[in-house]
Amino acid sequence: MKIIEDLVSNHILYVAAISWFTAQVLKTIINLLITKELSFERLVGAGGMPSAHSALVCSLTVATAKQCGLSSSEFAIAFVLAAIVIYDAMGVRRAAGEQAKVINRLVDALFKTTNNKDDFMVKRLKELLGHTPLEVLGGSVLGICIALLI
Numbered sequence: 001m002k003i004i005e006d007l008v009s010n011h012i013l014y015v016a017a018i019s020w021f022t023a024q025v026l027k028t029i030i031n032l033l034i035t036k037e038l039s040f041e042r043l044v045g046a047g048g049m050p051s052a053h054s055a056l057v058c059s060l061t062v063a064t065a066k067q068c069g070l071s072s073s074e075f076a077i078a079f080v081l082a083a084i085v086i087y088d089a090m091g092v093r094r095a096a097g098e099q100a101k102v103i104n105r106l107v108d109a110l111f112k113t114t115n116n117k118d119d120f121m122v123k124r125l126k127e128l129l130g131h132t133p134l135e136v137l138g139g140s141v142l143g144i145c146i147a148l149l150i
Contacts, residue, residue, distance in 0.1 A: 058139070086136055
């Protein structure tokens, strides 16, 4: 029980979790407004506006700075982690999402040219994996604001 009590009372962890949850809820609402369809997958899925990954790591970094100080090892670790996650979100994961779009289009084209569609019963790849710079900026600002306010 002490472990659970410690986790629940960890302010930095609490701020990061609130930031992630807020970003996921906002992402779901924004997606609903744009598509006019409620997609519960947006509550846990990657990609979209704002970036929940960026919100989480930026709030973690700011909350760590507030609690431990800018010269602390904890802040240095949080800052480096945030840089890696943000770089990955805009780079590798975004590129993988773009490749998934192309592959899905190729599979769709194959469906149109074959008589035996059962040969291509392939699950579509997820296209929303990474983030645009604007989505990362939105998540970063959200995370920073939440960490400063809580």
